[in-house]
Every structure is written in structure tokens, then in C-alpha cells.
Amino acid sequence: MTPRAHRPGSLDSVADLVGIVRTELGLPVTEESASVDFDEVTGWDSLHLLSLCSILEQRTGRALSLADVLEARTLAQVYALAAA
Amino acid sequence: MTTATTAAEVAAAELWELHASGAVAGSYPRVRGLLAELSGDDLRRAGALLSRVPVAEVLAAHPDTAVVRVAITGHGTLGPLVPALTVELARHGVLLEHRLGDFDGWVFDLGDPASELRVFGPDLLLCVLDPAIAADELPLPWTPDDLERVLAAKQALITGLVREHVAGGAGTLVLNTVPLPADLVGQLVDYRSRARVGALWREHDAYLLGLAAEHPGVVVLDLDPVLADGVPAVDPRLDVYAGAHLSVELLTAYAREVGHVARAVTGRAKKVLAVDLDETLWGGILGDDGAEGIEPSGTGRGAAFARYQRLVKQIGSQGVLLAAVSKNDREPVAEVLREHPGMTLREVDFVRVVANWNPKHDNIRELAADLNLGVDSVVFTDDNPFECGLVRSRLPGVAVVRLDSEPATHGRKLLRDNWFAALELTAEDGVRATRYRDDLARKDFLDTFESVADYLGELGVRVRLGRAGETEWDRVAQLTQRTNQFTMTAARLSSAEVRALAQDPDGLVLALHSADRFGDNGLVGALLAHRDRDALHLDNFLLSCRVFGRGVETAGLAALLRHAADSGVRGVRGAYRPTSKNGKVRDFYTRHGFALAGRDGDTELFHHDLVDLPGVPGHVRLRTDLEELR
Known part of the structure; x- marks a missing residue:
């Protein structure tokens, strides 16, 4: 998978979001870890949510509520916000 | 896999493959060339990947890789700066070893000599100043008078911290001018007040910029030109929700500027x-x-x-x-x-x-x-x-x-990349091109002689060794920053550090000047030393590559050893710390009668007992202007 594989991207599933996190943030997350609390995800820190929010906005062309994204505890929750 | 076509796409794909196969550290020398092709989002992404690679892993695979130690502090959330700095330094082939201060810990980080950031011993200490430092202290409602009072207090605080740094700190302190957010000035409805706020804010920036002129060892990055190119100063959402008072775009541009400063302080400025x-x-x-x-x-x-x-x-x-x-x-x-x-x-x-x-x-x-x-x-x-x-x-x-x-x-x-950025210019810079043209003339002159000895005999080399005067300290600091080949330890000193050594009663900052029939070479070398009871420690010996092979270094060392012996010193100690570029001076001390006296890590320690002193080469006329060593 190259960084280009997810661009310009749709966001149709949690798997898409996992791919974005892997390519954009370089974190080795999997679909299984999407429902794991960020505290348990190796290499995760809260600043990743800031980057992820702006990447997802670029990708989907829609504004997200950063305040809500910062409250998310799992990638699955981020996906729910972005896909809503 | 998509097919990559442009140079940027090929480079991004290759970097990703290195990351995915865990091969970034092992292939680190390749990374710089890949990054040269990247910009914008590709570069941001590369920063995210590279910031996950442990510095130790790269050094284990490539021990010669340059490392810059950077301490980061400020008022707001500065985490996004780390991947940006990582990639900007990597573009220059330099690894980032960093410490990030606690949120809003800048006053403590700078002011307390025992703070983690100061104990870390950074090459660069970044204190990121943002508009919230002042805005957070305005009362509600506020007037320009309130802003004037707050800014005056901040100036006093920052000045105190700068003095503290200059007095006690090693490394270069990096400050920045502060953008004036539209959201702040717009809170006042009348143009008279807005004009006054604008003036107060610019006076504050001018004051900060003045600190750089006043204190060697302090760099103030002017962010105005960056903002003028259309980079947003503040992202309101990050400002409110994440305490990041400068936009990611501005921090990214700031990181690029810091990369240029890092290049200058590590002797990587282009020439x-x-x-x-x-x-x-x-x-x-x-x-x-x-x-x-x-x-x-x-x-x-x-x-x-x-x-x-x-x-x-x-x-x-x-x-x-x-x-x-x-x-x-x-x-x-x-x-x-x-x-x-x-x-x-x-x-x-x-x-x-x-x-x-x-x-x-x-x-x-x-x-x-x-x-x-x-x-x-x-x-x-x-x-x-x-x-x-x-x-x-x-x-x-x-x-x-x-x-x-x-x-x-x-x-x-x-x-765009400030390739020639230097901390400051010295008189030497104004005449450097002339000196190099003279050097090329010397080369042609050399071609007319049968042997190098004949050539040197006709060249008429004159060498002078003496204490560096106050006006020469900047040039000595610059030599430590620019010299990569003839430097015994590659220790880079700021002007403030040279000044401190020169003013230390036990310290010695000596300048080597040379000249020949083609002209004056200027201040071409420096010997940095300190006296410790009856031993003299030669901390570093530096020589400009322009005057290699003429016996200048032998004359300088011989003069120092002779002088040490005459002053009752019992022995002279020297050290050689290898870098990727100073291999040619590995045996410099042993060629002049020093004996290997031990090792400290990869550093070799030498001792000269001052019994058998090296001579001054016959083709060199040497003048020594030194008072008795204290």
C-alpha cells in the first residue's frame, strides 16, 4: 500500500479510516484496534486527533466538530463522527 | 499499488516502503535525497513517519549521522512541532533529539537552571512565543492601556529569562516575533485604539528583535515575512480546544526556519x-x-x-x-x-x-x-x-x-531554504571571495615549481599567534561553527561561549593569522585552551581549510608549546574526537610529540610533557604575541 492508495479518498468504512491513520500518521493500527481505547494503542497521543481531524476534513470536504473529535476514545468513534 | 509518475510520487512511495518494511533507520542516508523531492502534505506525512524512528536506531546503523539536541518550550501546545522539526532537520541530514517542555512551562523551563530542558543541554532552546501569552492576561473589558501594561510586563520577564540564559546556558536560544491576531485587534471598535494596539504590538516585536542584536547566543526568528506569504497565524479551533495558539501551518514554517538555524550552528551552512x-x-x-x-x-x-x-x-x-x-x-x-x-x-x-x-x-x-x-x-x-x-x-x-x-x-x-544562513557575519566574510581567488592563484604558482618545498620557500609564509582580541571573538566562534576538517573536537561555540572563555582568568582564546606573498589570509586558526593548576588543556585547535599544507598549524602549535614551557606549565593535554570529516587530523597531536594518554568513549586523549618541543618549519616566519600564562 502506498500513501497514494487512499487519495483522494472516500470514507466508506472503518477500514478506510484505519488505512488513513496508517498512511498519514504512520501508526501501525489495524481494523481490530479500531475499537480499542487510544490509551491502549501503541504510539498514540492525543495530538494525533488534531492532525486526523484536518486530514478527514480535507478528505471528505466537510467540516467536523473538533471539540467532539477530541472527545473520541477510539478510531471507531472518530469514524462515526466523520461518517455521520 | 498506484503507479508513481512524478519525482515527488516516486520519492513518497519509496519512503513509505522504507517505513512499511521497518528499514528507515538502516537506510537513513537515503532519506535526505527522498525528502529533497517532497513538499506540502508529502513532507508533513514524512515527518509523521520519521518521528517514529528512534534516534538510537539510526545512530546504531549510521554512527556518523549528525544529531542536534533541541529543547522546545512555550505557552501553548507544541506537540505538532515535533514531526515538523524532525523532517525539516532530516532534509539537512540531521537527526532531531528533542525534549518537549510541559504545557505553558516556558518561564520555569528557561528560568530554572535545574529544569529538565536546561539539564538536557540543548544545542537549540526553542521558546515559542504566541499571542496568547499577552492576550490571556487582558482583563474584560480591556483597553490599549491594559495591553501596554501586559506587554511591558512580558518584556521585562523575557529580558530576565534571556539574561539568565546568556549567563548560564550553553546553546542558542531561539525566540520569535509574535503575530497580531485579527481576532484580538478586532475586539476594539474604533480605529484610533486599533492603531495604538498595532503600534504597541509592533514595538513589542521590535523589542524582541532587539534582544538578538544585544545578546550573542540569541536568535529571534522574524515570522512577519512568513505571515506575509499567506500563512494563517492562528487556527481558532486549535486555539480554543487544544491550546495550540499558533496554526499548524505557521508551526510548520517555523520548523523550516529552525532547520536553517540548526544548519548554521552545526557547521552545515553552504559556502x-x-x-x-x-x-x-x-x-x-x-x-x-x-x-x-x-x-x-x-x-x-x-x-x-x-x-x-x-x-x-x-x-x-x-x-x-x-x-x-x-x-x-x-x-x-x-x-x-x-x-x-x-x-x-x-x-x-x-x-x-x-x-x-x-x-x-x-x-x-x-x-x-x-x-x-x-x-x-x-x-x-x-x-x-x-x-x-x-x-x-x-x-x-x-x-x-x-x-x-x-x-x-x-x-x-x-x-526559500536560506542555504547560506549564518548566525552573524564577520569582517572575514566581506573578503572571502578575494582570499579564495588568491588561493587559486597560489595553485597556479605551485604548478611552476619542481617540489612543494621549493614552492613553500618562495611563498613567504608569515604566521602570527596571539590572544584573540574582543573584535575577533565572533570570527573565532564562526570558525568553530564552519570548520569541519581541521577541528580536533568539532565543538561548536557561540560568540557568548567564546567571550566567556576569553574572559575566564584560566581561559585562553588564541588567534592564528597568516599571510604570504599573495596577500593576507586573515584570522585562519584558533587555539582554545584553559589552565588547570600546572597543566594546560588544549580544548580545541581549528584551522581554516584554505591554509592547509603550509605549516601554519605546526608553527602555531610549536609556538603554544614553547610558550607553555616558558611559563612553567608542566604538561599540555589535548583531545581528538572523531567525526565523519576530521580524519585528517587524527594524528596531528602525535606528529608533534604528544603521547596517547587514554580514551574517553571515542575521544582520544593526548599528553605532551614539554621535554622535546617541535620546531617551527623553516619556511615560516613566526611571530608570537603572548604575555606570560597565568
């Missing part, structure tokens, strides 16, 4: 600007269009080329050596440089004009060798993507600035 001619300095192709057909000035594109020539000349006036490297016949180029009425740059502006049909990478390699510099001292600029790609792949150390068919943007492309 040579090699320019192509056709379509770079003038419009048209000399070989096809003839001298009368090219456009070095005039209207339209000619005006853009004239502006670029003026920029190149301006850069050359500040100690950067200019060279032309062009695929052309020699004679027509010489004629244009001598006689074309539209040229701004002339033969005399260049240390060398190379016009031939050899590959440019061969020409650049030869140019660097003749100037006694590494190819990584060279910036090469060309409009031809093929030539740029070839030089980049054959000589990865050369910074290649790829121009295109729009000459109006040549200047911006050249300046």
Missing part, C-alpha cells in the same frame, strides 16, 4: 553557490542565440534575469563563493562576462567560471576540491531538470535548487 548560465542568469541559449541574442536584462523576461543576477551578486557580497558551471564553450562565456553591456555579474564576481561539456557533477566535484571544500558545501542551481536530477543522484551532498522556465521565481526558489 558555494554554483549557478548555471543559459536560462538561469540570462534568457536564451548562448550557443544558439549568440551574445547579442541572450537576455541578461532589459524588459520582459530580461528584467527577471537581471533581478536574479542582482540577487546572486548580493549573496556573493556576504562571503558566499560564486561559481558558474555551464555547458558552453569557454570563450563566448568569458566574452559575455567581460563585455556584454546587460550583465550585472562579471568575471570578477566568480571565484571560478567553468564552461565546458563535461558532466556537471564532475565539474562541481572538481570545483569543490580546488576550493578545498566538501561537495556538501555547494548549492547548485539550474533550470534543466535533467542536470538537476543528475547532480542530485551523483552528488547527494549538493543542495540542488531546481529552477524552471519562469525566471521571475528563480530568486524565491533560491532563497
Whole structure:
């Protein structure tokens, strides 16, 4: 998978979001870890949510509520916000 | 897998493959070349990947990789700065080893000598100033008088912290000017008050910039030019929800500037600007269009080329050596440089004009060798993507600035990476090009002699060793920052550190001057030492590569040892710390009667018992101006 594989991207599933996190943030997350609390995800820190929010906005062309994204505890929750 | 087509896509894909296969650390020397192709989002993404690679892993695989220690502190959330700094330093082949201070911990981090950041011993201490530092303290409602009071208090605070740093700290403190957010000034409805806020804010910025002039060891990055290029200052959501008071875009641009400062303090500033001619300095192709057909000035594109020539000349006036490297016949180029009425740059502006049909990478390699510099001292600029790609792949150390068919943007492309950024200029910089031209004349002179000994005999080398005067401390600091080959320990000193050593009763900062029949070489070497009871510790010995091979270093060392012996010193200690570039001085001390006395990690320690002193070479006339050592 190259960084280009997810661009310009749709966001149709949690798997898409996992791919974005892997390519954009370089974190080795999997679909299984999407429902794991960020505290348990190796290499995760809260600043990743800031980057992820702006990447997802670029990708989907829609504004997200950063305040809500910062409250998310799992990638699955981020996906729910972005896909809503 | 998608098919990559552009150079940027190929590079991004290769970097990703390295990351995915866990091979970044092992292939680290390759990374710099890949990053040279990337910009924007690709570069941001590369920063995210690279910031996950442990510094220790890269050093285990490539122990010679340069590391810069950076401490980061400020008022707001600065985490996004780390990947940006990682990639900006990696672009210059430098690894980032960092410590991030606690949120809003800047006053403590800077002010307390025992703070984690100061104990870390950074090369660069970044104190990121943002508008919230003042805005957070305004009452509600507020008036310009309140802002004036708050800013005055901040100036006093920052001045105190700067003094504390200058007195006790090593390394370079990096501050910045502070953007004035529209959201702040817009809170006042009348234009009179807004004007006053604007004036107070700019006075505050001017005050900060003044700190750099006042204190050596302090750099103040002016963010105004960055903002003027359209970078947003503040992202309101990050500001409110994440306490990040400067936008990610601005922090990214800030990181790029810090990369330039890091390059300057680690001796990686570029020293040579090699320019192509056709379509770079003038419009048209000399070989096809003839001298009368090219456009070095005039209207339209000619005006853009004239502006670029003026920029190149301006850069050359500040100690950067200019060279032309062009695929052309020699004679027509010489004629244009001598006689074309539209040229701004002339033969005399260049240390060398190379016009031939050899590959440019061969020409650049030869140019660097003749100037006694590494190819990584060279910036090469060309409009031809093929030539740029070839030089980049054959000589990865050369910074290649790829121009295109729009000459109006040549200047911006050249300046974008601040390749020649220096902490400060010294008198030496104004005459450097002349000195190098003299050196090339010496080389021609050398070719007329049977042996090097005959040559040296006729050269008339004069060497003077004496305490560096106050006006020379900056030049000594600059030598420690620029010298990579003849430096025994590669310790880089700021002007403040040189000053401190010179003013220390037990410290010794000696300057070596040399001259010969071709002219004055200026201050070409430095000996840094300190007295410890009856031993003298030679902390470092530095010599400009311009005067290698003339016995200057032997004369300087012999004079120091003789003087030490006469002053009742019992022994002189020296150290050699290997770097990737100073291998030629590994045996410098042992060649002059020092004995290996031990090791400290990879550093070799030497001792001279002052019994059998080395002599001054017969072809050198030496003058020593030293009072008795204390």
C-alpha cells in the first residue's frame, strides 16, 4: 500500500479510516484496534486527533466538530463522527 | 499499488516502503535525497513517519549521522512541532533529539537552571512565543492601556529569562516575533485604539528583535515575512480546544526556519553557490542565440534575469563563493562576462567560471576540491531538470535548487531554504571571495615549481599567534561553527561561549593569522585552551581549510608549546574526537610529540610533557604575541 492508495479518498468504512491513520500518521493500527481505547494503542497521543481531524476534513470536504473529535476514545468513534 | 509518475510520487512511495518494511533507520542516508523531492502534505506525512524512528536506531546503523539536541518550550501546545522539526532537520541530514517542555512551562523551563530542558543541554532552546501569552492576561473589558501594561510586563520577564540564559546556558536560544491576531485587534471598535494596539504590538516585536542584536547566543526568528506569504497565524479551533495558539501551518514554517538555524550552528551552512548560465542568469541559449541574442536584462523576461543576477551578486557580497558551471564553450562565456553591456555579474564576481561539456557533477566535484571544500558545501542551481536530477543522484551532498522556465521565481526558489544562513557575519566574510581567488592563484604558482618545498620557500609564509582580541571573538566562534576538517573536537561555540572563555582568568582564546606573498589570509586558526593548576588543556585547535599544507598549524602549535614551557606549565593535554570529516587530523597531536594518554568513549586523549618541543618549519616566519600564562 502506498500513501497514494487512499487519495483522494472516500470514507466508506472503518477500514478506510484505519488505512488513513496508517498512511498519514504512520501508526501501525489495524481494523481490530479500531475499537480499542487510544490509551491502549501503541504510539498514540492525543495530538494525533488534531492532525486526523484536518486530514478527514480535507478528505471528505466537510467540516467536523473538533471539540467532539477530541472527545473520541477510539478510531471507531472518530469514524462515526466523520461518517455521520 | 498506484503507479508513481512524478519525482515527488516516486520519492513518497519509496519512503513509505522504507517505513512499511521497518528499514528507515538502516537506510537513513537515503532519506535526505527522498525528502529533497517532497513538499506540502508529502513532507508533513514524512515527518509523521520519521518521528517514529528512534534516534538510537539510526545512530546504531549510521554512527556518523549528525544529531542536534533541541529543547522546545512555550505557552501553548507544541506537540505538532515535533514531526515538523524532525523532517525539516532530516532534509539537512540531521537527526532531531528533542525534549518537549510541559504545557505553558516556558518561564520555569528557561528560568530554572535545574529544569529538565536546561539539564538536557540543548544545542537549540526553542521558546515559542504566541499571542496568547499577552492576550490571556487582558482583563474584560480591556483597553490599549491594559495591553501596554501586559506587554511591558512580558518584556521585562523575557529580558530576565534571556539574561539568565546568556549567563548560564550553553546553546542558542531561539525566540520569535509574535503575530497580531485579527481576532484580538478586532475586539476594539474604533480605529484610533486599533492603531495604538498595532503600534504597541509592533514595538513589542521590535523589542524582541532587539534582544538578538544585544545578546550573542540569541536568535529571534522574524515570522512577519512568513505571515506575509499567506500563512494563517492562528487556527481558532486549535486555539480554543487544544491550546495550540499558533496554526499548524505557521508551526510548520517555523520548523523550516529552525532547520536553517540548526544548519548554521552545526557547521552545515553552504559556502558555494554554483549557478548555471543559459536560462538561469540570462534568457536564451548562448550557443544558439549568440551574445547579442541572450537576455541578461532589459524588459520582459530580461528584467527577471537581471533581478536574479542582482540577487546572486548580493549573496556573493556576504562571503558566499560564486561559481558558474555551464555547458558552453569557454570563450563566448568569458566574452559575455567581460563585455556584454546587460550583465550585472562579471568575471570578477566568480571565484571560478567553468564552461565546458563535461558532466556537471564532475565539474562541481572538481570545483569543490580546488576550493578545498566538501561537495556538501555547494548549492547548485539550474533550470534543466535533467542536470538537476543528475547532480542530485551523483552528488547527494549538493543542495540542488531546481529552477524552471519562469525566471521571475528563480530568486524565491533560491532563497526559500536560506542555504547560506549564518548566525552573524564577520569582517572575514566581506573578503572571502578575494582570499579564495588568491588561493587559486597560489595553485597556479605551485604548478611552476619542481617540489612543494621549493614552492613553500618562495611563498613567504608569515604566521602570527596571539590572544584573540574582543573584535575577533565572533570570527573565532564562526570558525568553530564552519570548520569541519581541521577541528580536533568539532565543538561548536557561540560568540557568548567564546567571550566567556576569553574572559575566564584560566581561559585562553588564541588567534592564528597568516599571510604570504599573495596577500593576507586573515584570522585562519584558533587555539582554545584553559589552565588547570600546572597543566594546560588544549580544548580545541581549528584551522581554516584554505591554509592547509603550509605549516601554519605546526608553527602555531610549536609556538603554544614553547610558550607553555616558558611559563612553567608542566604538561599540555589535548583531545581528538572523531567525526565523519576530521580524519585528517587524527594524528596531528602525535606528529608533534604528544603521547596517547587514554580514551574517553571515542575521544582520544593526548599528553605532551614539554621535554622535546617541535620546531617551527623553516619556511615560516613566526611571530608570537603572548604575555606570560597565568
